[in-house]
Amino acid sequence: MTSIVVEHVTVEFPIYGSQKSLRKELFGRATGGLIRREGAHNRRVTVRALSDVSLRLGDGDRLGLIGHNGAGKSTLLRVLAGVYEPAGGRVAISGRVSPLFNTSPGLDMDDTGYDNIRTCGLLLGMTRDEIARKIPDIEQFSELGDYLSLPVRTYSTGMMTRLSFAIGTAIDPEILLLDEGLGAGDARFAERAARRVDELIARSRVLVLASHSTDLIRSMCNRAMLFESGRITAAGAVEEVIEIYDQLNQAATAAAAAAETKPPLRLVGAE
């Protein structure tokens, strides 16, 4: 029985080495988490990346996380992966977690594809025998052929994605965490990846996917959550949440357009 329970989780990032100019810039930013100053003379700057986030997932749940850049999607995924210990709240996870973020853990650019499969496999909890058994599957899915014998630095971004994805999904994860994992692949790969994830999910596992692509979330998820500045502002059925997200985007676009079409300032008394 796989499950994820997150209760009132708050995550704050301390910002070190921030000069005055950087702080100003941070305060002026429109997107992102809440920025606070604490301590004497407001010396400590923290970014509240998640505030009071609660969710509950079980077998068969495929949750899509939507939101603008810096809304807290990736942070939540990393909390679920066990990277960040939340400053407040509780996280309880049962089941083997496979994080599939921008790169595989331990991926080394100078190592060959095969060497990286071995390293990443070990890190993800496979034994050497298990890895040896999975290699044909990874070869077949990644379609990298002889490239697997070359250093990874010779790969294109898309090829790297294919390798990471093939490794990350080879281990039969109970809980799969995906962060824009499919963005770099071409259309055919995205389709095959979707099928592979479908196969994984079919074995009654849990998926949490963070993406900007509403199409991707529509095709892969059965629940969705909208994040704004580290808070959950909408949760429920995929279509409903995407509709709210679209409205939000339209409002933002309209506001930006309105700002642009303002009549230009006249210089008075210039003559």
Next chain:
Amino acid sequence: MTPQYGVVLVDIIQGLNQRPIWMHLAWRDVKLRYRRTVLGPFWQTLSLGIMILALGLVWANLWKMNVRDYMPFLCTGLLAWSLVSSLITDGCGVFIQGESFIKQMRVSYTMLTLAMVWRALIVFAHNMAVYVPVAIYADIEPTWASLLAVPALFVISINGIWAGMFLGTLCARYRDLQPLVSSLLQITMFVTPIFWASDQLGPRFTLFVDVNFLYHYVSILREPLLGKAPAAWSWGVVLVGTVAGWVLALAFFSRFRQRIAYWL
């Protein structure tokens, strides 16, 4: 910060259980560092060998010592020092270098530390290639005391683990510490009896030797390599340092382990 002893205990047990992973990572680091070079890791051995040869000849002459006496003394001292100092400098960077693991998944920090220690031992084994010709040249005969090098290596590695946990955590937060430690180590190398014997110092400065922790760590490994038993005092200091270091490191690590990911 409230200490999380349970979490740290799990971290340590998990790290010890992941022996295939840290051994693999350590070997990979050694191999990658010298990829596309002909000599590979032996580059470090070669430069150490050249240094010992050149300094051995010049300084033995300078101090009017017999080369056959001075060369093995210098060689064993530098071998032991390079192990001890690499554990300290690499320990400072163990979590900073491990960012690609720490930020991607739940990882045992102990596992990363063990990989660092194992890597230092692999490099030390390569460096021992310098010792063999020097020992033959200087007629160092293996004695029963030589066997003491084995427990010395073990105890030094155990100390490398706490040093990595403590310094690695501290240096992840305060980035000035890493360059500070490495420059302090460089100075320490010259005031520690590596290039010169402690009895050359004269009675007025013996404090430099007696209180110098690192000297005793070097001694317990160097003396057996010279076929002699190290002073009991040296072993005593090292054992006290081991216990004190682990207590310090555990108290510190259990408070700040969960913050490391935020500092990277």
